[in-house]
Each structure stands twice: as C-alpha cells, then as structure tokens.
Amino acid sequence: MKTRLGILATLTFLTTHLFAETAPRFEKSTKMRDAVTHDELAQKLRMSAHNDPIRNLGPAMGKVDEDPAKRVTDRDLVKESTVLNYRGFLTLVPKRAVIHTPANYEDRFKPSDDVQVQSWADFFKGNRGWIRTIEVSREQAMGLAPMDEAIMTALQESTQVVVATFKGGPISVMPYVAPEPEAEAGAEGSSGAEGSQGIKKPEPGSQQGKPKTDTAETKPTSKP
Amino acid sequence: MSHCLRIALFSLALSIAPSVFGQTTGYTFFVRQVQMPAEAGWDITVSQQGSQLSPLAINPYGARFELWAVKSSPLTSYLLDTTYVNSYVPVASVQIQTEDPYTLIPRTRADRPYYVSITVSGLSSDPMAPDAAKSVKMLRHAQAYPANGDGSNLNRSLATLVSQGSISQNGFQVLQYTVNAVPGPDRTKVRGEERFSVFSLADYGAPESQLNSQFVQIWPMSEASVTGLNSSSVVKGTAPDVTITLTDLYPDSVTHAQVYPGPPVLDTAGTTVPGASLVISGTVPRNEQIFLKNWDEAIPNDGQWTLEVLTTTAFGVDRLAYTTFTVDRAIKVNGAVTSAD
Numbered sequence: 001m002k003t004r005l006g007i008l009a010t011l012t013f014l015t016t017h018l019f020a021e022t023a024p025r026f027e028k029s030t031k032m033r034d035a036v037t038h039d040e041l042a043q044k045l046r047m048s049a050h051n052d053p054i055r056n057l058g059p060a061m062g063k064v065d066e067d068p069a070k071r072v073t074d075r076d077l078v079k080e081s082t083v084l085n086y087r088g089f090l091t092l093v094p095k096r097a098v099i100h101t102p103a104n105y106e107d108r109f110k111p112s113d114d115v116q117v118q119s120w121a122d123f124f125k126g127n128r129g130w131i132r133t134i135e136v137s138r139e140q141a142m143g144l145a146p147m148d149e150a151i152m153t154a155l156q157e158s159t160q161v162v163v164a165t166f167k168g169g170p171i172s173v174m175p176y177v178a179p180e181p182e183a184e185a186g187a188e189g190s191s192g193a194e195g196s197q198g199i200k201k202p203e204p205g206s207q208q209g210k211p212k213t214d215t216a217e218t219k220p221t222s223k224p
Numbered sequence: 225m226s227h228c229l230r231i232a233l234f235s236l237a238l239s240i241a242p243s244v245f246g247q248t249t250g251y252t253f254f255v256r257q258v259q260m261p262a263e264a265g266w267d268i269t270v271s272q273q274g275s276q277l278s279p280l281a282i283n284p285y286g287a288r289f290e291l292w293a294v295k296s297s298p299l300t301s302y303l304l305d306t307t308y309v310n311s312y313v314p315v316a317s318v319q320i321q322t323e324d325p326y327t328l329i330p331r332t333r334a335d336r337p338y339y340v341s342i343t344v345s346g347l348s349s350d351p352m353a354p355d356a357a358k359s360v361k362m363l364r365h366a367q368a369y370p371a372n373g374d375g376s377n378l379n380r381s382l383a384t385l386v387s388q389g390s391i392s393q394n395g396f397q398v399l400q401y402t403v404n405a406v407p408g409p410d411r412t413k414v415r416g417e418e419r420f421s422v423f424s425l426a427d428y429g430a431p432e433s434q435l436n437s438q439f440v441q442i443w444p445m446s447e448a449s450v451t452g453l454n455s456s457s458v459v460k461g462t463a464p465d466v467t468i469t470l471t472d473l474y475p476d477s478v479t480h481a482q483v484y485p486g487p488p489v490l491d492t493a494g495t496t497v498p499g500a501s502l503v504i505s506g507t508v509p510r511n512e513q514i515f516l517k518n519w520d521e522a523i524p525n526d527g528q529w530t531l532e533v534l535t536t537t538a539f540g541v542d543r544l545a546y547t548t549f550t551v552d553r554a555i556k557v558n559g560a561v562t563s564a565d
Contacts, residue, residue, distance in 0.1 A: 024339050024398055026323045029540035032491040035445055036335045041411035044403040053340075053399035054364050057389035061359050062425040064388065068432035069363055069421055073380035077254060077292045077301035080265075092254060092294065094265030113297045117252040121269055138280055142264060167279050172264035 083111045084123060084131070084161075090115040091123035093163060093170035100155045100162035105130060108161075120170050124163075132158065133165045136173055141166055143174030251293040260285035260310075260430045286310030286430045308424055308433035312357040314346035314394075316422035316435040324538040326476065329507075331441040333474060334406075334414045336539055338440055340399040342422065347394050356427035359392040360435060363423060366405045368416040374508045375417060375441060383419065391422070404442045413444040413472070415509075443509050444472040446479070448533040448544035452516075457549040463523060466516035468500070468533055470544070472509040479504065479535040479544075481514060483522050488530045488546045497522050497531075526551050 081092035086108050101109070108130075124131060134155065139145035141164065155162050164173045255268040257280055266280050280287075291304045321339040322332035332338050348357040367383035369375055386405045391397075399420075408414035421437035424430075452466040473479055480501040484494030497519045504510050523529050532546040 024321065024400075026321075026337075028323065032534065032541040032543055034490065034543050035447075036412070038411045041335055041403055045405065045411060048402055049405070052364070052387045053401070054362050054387045054389040057362055057391050057397075057399075058359075059390060060361060060388040061355060061390045062361055062432055066432075067363070067385045068361075068423050069365060069383070069385070069419070069434070069437075070381045071431065072303070072306065072421075072434050072437075073383070075301075075303050077256070077290075077294060077303070078299055090296065090299070092267075094256065094267060096264070097267075111299050113299055115296050115299075117294045117296050117299070119252055119254070119269070120267055141266070142259060142283065143262065166266055169267045169269050171266040171280075174262050174264050 078111055083109055084127070085110060085112060085115060086127055086130075088115050089118050089123055089126065091118050091120050093120060094172045096172040096174065097164050097170040098161060099134070099164050099173055100158055102159055102161065105161050121168070130160055131163060132160045133163050133170075136164045136166060136171065138166065140176075141171045141173050143176050146176040146178075147173070251295050254290075254292040254294060256290045256292065258288040258290065259283045260287060261428070282309060284311075285428055286313060286433075288433060306434055308430070308435060310356075310424075310427070310430065312346070312348060312353065313424050313433075314344055314357075314360050314435065316345075316360055316391075317343045318420050318422055318436045318438045320420065320438050320440045322440060324476075326507075326538075329441055330438065331443060331475070332404075333443055333537070333539060334404065334412055334445050337400065337402045338404075340401065340420050341396065342391065342399070342420075343396045344391050344422070345394050347392065354427055356425040356430075359390050359425060361388060361390055361423045361425060361432065363388045363419075363421045364405075365419040365421070366407065366416065367419075368407045368414065371415075373415065378417075380419075386418075404440075406442050412447075414442055415444045415472075417441050443474060446473050446477070446509070446535050446542070446544055447471045448479075448535075450531065450533065450545055450547050453531060453547055453549050455548050459523065459549060459551045460553060463516070463518070463520045466519075466531070468514040468516070468545075470502070470512045470514065470533070473502070473504045473512060473535065474509055474537045474539075475504060475507050477504045477535050477537040478502070479512075479514075479533065481516065481531060481533050483529055483531050485525060485527055485529055487528060487548060488532065490543060492530075492532075494530070494532065495522050523551050526553055 077092060080095065082095055082098050084091050084093065084098075090111065098109075118126075124133070134151070136147070137145060140147055163170050165171060255270050257266045257268055257278060258264070259266070259280070260283060268278065270276065278289075286309055288306060288308045290306045293302045293304055294300070295302075319341045320330040321341065322330050323336055323338075324331050324333075330338070342362065344360060347359065350357070364386045365380075365383040366386050367378065367380065369378065384407065403411075404414065404418055406414040406416035406418060408416075417439045419437060419439040422435045423432045424435055426432045447470070449469045450466060451469070452464050457464065468481055470479060478501065481497045482494035482500075483497055484492050486492075497516055498521070500514050500516055500519070502512055502514060504512070528548055528550055530546055530548050533544045535542050535544055
C-alpha cells in the first residue's frame with residue numbers, strides 16, 4: 001500500500017474545534033413554576049420513546065444484537081497486563097511483553113494493594129538488578145519476523161527477567177507465524193506493493209497476524 | 225513501500241482526565257497502543273503535555289490508543305479515553321448541552337431537556353467503500369445509580385442500551401431530548417446517567433470500536449414537606465416552630481421559604497422568612513432541613529397568609545411546597561358588665 005497517511009488524532013482539542021459550530025441554546029425561564037409530576041414525565045417518556053432522535057438517524061448497521069459498549073466499559077488494565085511488583089512498587093506491562101522469567105522471580109508478578117504504582121520507566125530505573133530489556137522490531141513484536149534464535153537461546157539462560165521493548169516502551173511479542181509459501185510467492189509477485197515490511201492487508205477470515213500460541217518461537221518461558 | 229500509517233500521539237494524559245482525576249496525586253497514567261487484530265500492546269512513554277508521533281506504525285487492521293489512570297489501594301484502573309485509528313476510520317465527536325452551566329460533567333435534572341450534538345467527519349461517499357468507511361453507529365445507554373449514589377464505582381457494563389442508529393453523512397447535527405430514559409419507578413426521582421457513544425463498524429479483524437462518547441448525569445427533582453403548619457393552623461400568639469424537610473436539593477442551588485398575605489399565587493414575591501435560606505454547593509444532590517423559629521415579624525398582619533418553599537437552580541425557580549394559614553392576633557373579649565344595682 002503506497003499511501004502514506006498522516007492522521008492527527010487530537011482526542012481533546014479536536015472536540016473543541018469541531019464544536020465551534022453553534023449548538024442550540026436554552027432559553028432560561030424567569031417565571032416561577034410548580035414541580036412537574038411523575039405522570040407528566042411518564043407521558044413525556046412514552047412520547048419520546050416513540051420518537052427517539054437516534055432512530056431517526058437511520059437504521060443501525062453492523063452487529064445490532066451486540067452491545068459494543070460492553071467491551072469498553074468492562075475493561076481493566078490490570079487484568080490486561082502483566083504486573084511487576086517488588087518492594088512496594090508496581091508497574092504494568094502489556095501481556096506477552098515479559099519473554100523470560102527465572103523461576104525464583106515468579107512471586108514478583110502478583111498484584112497487591114498498598115503499593116505505589118509507577119510508570120514503566122520509573123519502575124525499570126529502580127529494578128535494573130533483576131530486570132533487563134531486549135529491543136525488538138515492530139515486525140518481531142507483531143509476529144511477522146522471527147526473533148534471533150541465538151539471542152532467544154541466550155535469554156533462556158538469563159538469571160534476570162527479560163522484558164521486550166520497542167523504543168524503550170514494553171511491548172507484546174506475538175508468536176512468529178511463518179508466511180505460507182503461496183502467500184510468500186504472492187508477495188514477491190506483487191513487487192513489494194504491500195510494503196517492505198511484508199504487511200499485507202489480509203482477507204477477512206485470514207489467520208495472518210493472529211496469535212498462534214502453540215508453535216511460537218518467542219513463547220515466553222513463563223506466563224506470569 | 226512501508227505501510228507506515230502513523231498517528232500523532234497527544235500526550236493528553238492530564239489534559240483530558242475527568243474531574244475525578246483532576247488531582248493527579250495517587251494516580252499513574254498509562255498510554256497503551258493496541259495493534260489490531262491480535263491486540264498486541266505497546267506502552268508509550270509520554271510527557272505530561274505536548275504531542276509526538278507514535279513510532280510504532282499501525283497495522284492494516286488499525287490500532288486503538290487508550291489512556292488509563294491506575295491507582296493503588298485498591299489497585300484499580302480507569303479507562304479515561306480511547307481512540308481507534310485506521311486508514312479510513314471516521315472521526316466523531318459527541319457533546320451534550322444542558323441548561324446547567326456546570327462545566328466538568330454535563331448534568332441536568334430529571335424533568336429537564338438536553339441536546340446531544342454530534343459531529344462526524346471522514347466518512348467516505350464512495351459507494352464501493354467498505355461499510356466501516358461509510359457509516360458509524362450511534363448508541364444511547366441509560367443507567368440508574370443506586371440510592372444516594374453518585375456514579376462512582378458504577379459497573380457501566382450493566383447499562384441498558386436504549387436505542388441505536390447509524391450516521392452515514394459527515395457534518396454536525398443535534399438530537400433533542402425532552403426527557404431522560406434513566407430507569408426508575410418514579411420519574412421525578414430518577415438518578416443516574418445517560419451515555420451517547422459513536423462507534424465505528426466492524427471491519428476485517430477490527431471489532432466495532434468507540435470513536436467518542438459522553439455522558440450526562442441526571443439528578444432527581446427536589447422535594448419539600450412542611451410540618452408544624454397547615455391550612456387549618458391559626459396563629460394567635462407567637463408563630464409556631466415549623467420544620468421544612470428538603471430532599472434531593474440540586475447541586476449549586478438556593479432554597480428558601482417565603483411568606484406573603486393572601487392565598488397562594490404562583491410567581492408572587494414574598495418576604496423571606498429569617499433564617500430560612502439554604503445554599504447548596506457540591507456536585508451531588510443533598511437532603512437538608514430548615515427550622516423556622518421566632519418568625520413572627522414576617523407575618524405582622526392578621527388574615528390569610530401563604531408560606532412557600534422555593535428552590536432556585538440553573539433551570540429557574542420552582543415552587544416545591546406551599547401551605548396557607550391564618551394569623552389572628554386580635555384580642556376579643558367576650559364578657560358582660562353588670563352593676564350591683
């Protein structure tokens with residue numbers, strides 16, 4: 001894919017600018033009034049239920065039987081991370097970022113209360129004695145390129161916990177999935193049109209890029 | 225050619241944190257880039273303010289950027305904001321306007337209307353484009369708070385999906401709601417929140433992802449009851465002690481009792497009973513009591529009087545309760561004069 005896109009996701013500032021368009025204003029009532037009753041509000045609710053403006057936008061598309069918001073609201077970073085916890089300090093790294101754990105350190109991967117939560121950078125600074133990092137490439141992290149076998153063998157002997165990092169930040173290392181020969185040939189045939197990193201937008205249902213846990217060369221020695 | 229989709233990472237950590245995180249002590253912030261579809265994560269080190277490009281090129285499936293706040297004791301994480309980025313993911317923004325000018329969290333009262341403004345950009349008009357490029361999904365959720373709850377520690381995955389629709393045109397539009405849909409048997413007493421969210425449609429390996437979301441808090445209507453005085457009361461000597469019980473006084477409101485001669489007439493300006501004024505600040509409704517003692521000077525003349533309880537909020541002035549009573553201080557002497565003759 002030749003297009004090189006730059007997307008600015010402003011998250012906050014954009015909102016402000018987008019709403020430069022004028023939103024309606026309420027007219028403040030200056031007259032005193034009696035409180036409305038339950039019956040009046042119940043009647044309004046019945047009316048509005050029949051005429052919900054969202055339904056007037058257009059019929060819902062996609063998976064209308066599933067509520068995608070449940071995935072967002074039911075999240076917990078602690079459960080979605082590997083916890084590193086030592087001497088009153090704790091940090092979180094993505095799952096699969098810890099690629100080697102000596103057996104004697106397994107008790108340092110349990111969450112606990114009454115600790116100070118630190119960023120990865122701060123925690124690593126104070127725990128270099130038992131943690132080391134290994135920089136991986138984007139392709140290795142995404143499971144698109146294998147880790148160096150010699151390095152991985154050496155890491156298995158390490159007496160330190162090994163955390164994979166990308167530009168200094170802890171990163172998941174997905175198991176390497178060797179491309180199927182046909183796909184490889186196809187990629188060659190396309191003269192690298194999908195990118196020098198060998199990334200190709202897969203067809204729906206394709207397994208490329210999805211984790212395979214059994215045959216991973218980068219399978220962590222321990223899964224805290 | 226590298227598929228080098230990049231995103232400018234705004235180290236928004238503290239700039240977008242909701243009010244509860246306004247004081248950052250005790251919270252540690254994490255920005256995580258999650259590559260789809262395998263959900264491989266990368267924790268990004270960012271400074272407190274500013275912006276930077278993410279050096280981790282985005283997969284063809286897209287990536288989700290998440291801002292988390294984590295605190296200990298107990299170890300708890302809060303997802304503050306999330307944005308999904310892909311080659312053709314539209315951008316959406318949701319904003320809720322109420323009559324209450326409070327700026328931190330949109331809030332309103334159970335009987336009041338509100339507007340939801342939505343701006344969508346980046347939708348494709350190409351009929352051959354995938355659905356995810358041509359349309360976004362809009363969802364409305366409602367959820368009641370427990371009794372006296374303020375929304376903290378609420379399990380929002382239990383919210384009810386009230387309605388959903390699709391937006392397939394770029395631009396700005398406003399949805400007007402005359403009343404909320406927070407569940408509750410008494411519509412004047414509902415207490416909870418409504419959330420409006422825009423989601424992208426599922427595309428290849430990427431699930432439906434939240435593009436933007438905002439919620440509005442709905443607080444119950446205030447209520448007042450007067451004890452110690454009623455329509456059959458006749459004040460002959462000193463005014464009786466009166467208790468005014470107030471429930472669910474709206475945040476940032478002023479409530480007072482006033483009296484005026486004559487029958488009850490809405491919008492009458494009376495005399496505020498001394499000591500019968502209450503200012504409510506804070507962010508959640510409150511229950512209070514007002515005690516009227518030694519308030520004779522407010523009712524100097526004989527005749528019919530009205531006592532009213534009024535509350536002034538961002539929505540105007542509401543009469544919560546009233547009662548009439550009679551003042552009759554004239555001394556009538558019934559007697560007979562006889563002489564010894």
